[in-house]
Structures are given as C-alpha cells and as structure tokens.
Amino acid sequence: MVDDDVLKVYGYILSSSYRSKSVKSLSKSDKIPTELAHDIGIRSNHISKVLHELKDCGVAECINEEKRKNRIYKLTPKGESIAKLIE
Secondary structure: OOOHHHHHHHHHHHOOHHHHHHHHHHHHOOEOHHHHHHHHOOOHHHHHHHHHHHHHOOOEEEOOOOOOOOOOEEEOHHHHHHHHHHO
16 A cells, blocks of 8 residues: 555656656666666756756655765655556
8 A cells, every 4th residue: 555645746756757757767776867867868957957856755865965976866765666656
C-alpha cells in the first residue's frame, strides 16, 4: 500500500515529462547532471531546475553537496517508491 504523501508527489512527478524521465533514469543508477541530461535527452542548462524540483519534493538527493562540479544525485527511498509506480 502506498501512502498519500507518495501519491501526491507521484502526481507532481507525472505532470512533467522531464521530472518523470529523470526519476526513471536515476532509478537505474546514480548520475551527475550532465549524464542525466544526456540520458533523458534535454539540454544540460535545464537539468538543474529539474533536479532542484526533485530535491524540494524529497525524491532525489545530492550525495556530495560540498562539490561545485560533478555532484552525484540519487533517489531517496520515496523516490525509489515513485520510480516503481512509474515503471
């Protein structure tokens, strides 16, 4: 059974193809923003907004926040639940 909070965030993720593609891509492996942008087929200048949105709703997190370049992003447990719903 999926709780209400996950379902609300799931709806938010599905409302954007960039967000849903990003969650699918991050479910396969952790990625830096450039890899993620290339994987889902968008320009790299758009990916920072998408990642910010995913972090704000608790779906993704940065593993090495202290770095300026090549930050690595991964899904949170909530994000993994949402990725399973998307599949």
